[in-house]
Amino acid sequence: MKPGRIIIIFTTGLLAGWGLYGLAGPVRPVIAEPSTKADRTPIAKPTAKEDPRWSAFREKSRKADWGQMNAMLKEVVPGDRMAALEALAARPGLKGIGTVAIHLMEKITREWAAEDLDGAWAAAQKCQNEELREVMMGAILEQLAKTDPERALEMESTQVFSNNGIKSNLITMLQESKLRSGAADYIESIKRFPAVRTSSGSDEEFAGDFDFKLAADAVTALQKANDGNGPSSFPVNFMSEWAKKDPHAAFGWWAANPSLPFGDVNKVLEGFENHSPGSSTAWLVEKFQDPAMPREKLIAEWVDIDIDDLMPKVNTIAAALPDAQVADAFLHDVFVAKSEGVVEASAFALTGMSSPEARLAALRAMAAKYKSVDENVEMGEVTDEQLQAWGITREQAEKAIAK
Structure with a gap:
């Protein structure tokens, strides 16, 4: 997944509607009282008293490219992290500092959180610059979600952000982590939160005994009950992994049901080819002649690839009929x-x-x-x-x- 997965996903009051996700127990980091709008100080221009070292660091970040970011990261020792972050943010609005600098801020914060979660979280909460505070919190929560998504959600639920909305994709990360636990845990995780417009996820890992049919049925039922809305994201390799394991079951489910998000027949064929290399073309020739197949759906999805990739496949199948x-x-x-x-x-x-x-x-x-x-x-x-x-x-x- 690309750097900076922090995105605005949901809107006002969503946390309250979830009852703070139904989570119990105290939050382990020390949680400061959220500041009010009157307390919040916008990011300002650097003052004359600023340490020249950090002025130079900020100016370097303005001209840096992606290849220089890691070298700049090495300049920041643990004791200087907050000073570096404040220097990077000391401009009229975060949009003014550039994409490289934003990702540098996130990297500094994630390194800090990896070494000292409570210290990084406390520093973020004490930060008086609202935009910087939210960048830090988002980076910390994303770092924590890699190992403990439940705790990350718990911590996020305590925060009041400037737009009163969620600033990260922790729900997606939690749901993705449950794929590695099994279908039952995954289904529980997608039912736990309101259904939304599903976005494309990444290739994910699945438990060895993952019940693909059980999960596919659950996602389909969720979409049917919510006007097409479903999990926050869906793994793009769901159908291909299923077909790699059991191609006939995957294709049979696909033929009998509405297509899953980002799970068209080409994903089934991809998995079939991995399961039985070199045999997918002959199998597809057979399917195109089967009157029981949903032919219009099959062809509409099958041709939805780049024309240069499609033409030789079409010619091969036509010649085999x-x-x-x-x-x-x-x-x-x-x-x-x-x-x-x-x-x-x-x-x-x-x-x-x-x-x-x-x-x-x-x-x-x-x-x-x-x-x-x-x-x-x-x-x-x-x-x-x-x-x-x-x-x-x-x-x-x-x-x-x-x-």
Whole structure:
């Protein structure tokens, strides 16, 4: 995950609605009373009395690139961390100091928290600069969440931030950690918090005995009950890891259910290939001929990859189908799904068809699909040479897409 995972995820009053996440027990670090708006002092310009060393450090950070950040980090010894942070923040607003400096502040704070959590937390709470205080707290909580997400959530729940909202993605980190504990723990964690619009997570590790079907059913039920909302994020490798373990079960679930967030059929095929290298193409050829398959869904998701990656796969499968009629039907569906209303976008599928009549039928089907939802249909930059190779005239093509 990229540096600075600290993001604003939820809005006013959410913590109160969760009852402080249902957590019990005292917070282990010393918790200072949150300051009021009257107490809060905005980040200010450096004063004339500032230590020249830190003035120079701040100016260096303004010109630093990513490659210089670690060298600057080494200049800050443990006893100087707060002075370095205050120097970096001593400008009119954090937005003025640059991305490198922001990440340098986060790194300094995370190192501090890794060595002395209570000391770093106490220093953050005492910090009078509101923006710096929140950067420090976010970095500390993120560092702690790597080893103890429950405690990080507990600590976060005690804080009053400037926007009265949550400043980190600790809930996501907690839910991701439960994947390594098992499906039951993961399900408990996603039910524990309000359903939200699910964002793409990262590749995650799963417990050896993780019950993918149980988790998939739970996420689907959560989305159904909450108008499509679900966990705060979802691992992008869920379906591929399931298919790596049991490809037929993963595909069967995919075929019978709404797609999981970021879990289309290409993830199933990725896992299938890892499970049985070299066999996914033949398996897919079989599925494209199975009348029980949700063909439209299968093709729509399968073609949703880069065109340069898709073309050789389409050609391979078309060549493996039993006859020209079956291959034309396959290419017809690929053309319509990939075109998005522009002939040029999936012209390669027309090229592979066996006759001008099959191509004109595909053009008419594309026009019918996209015009039914009031979307434009156009030729794009299809050349006369292409049309001639297809055995149709421009007039015939334009008439077909006009219907």
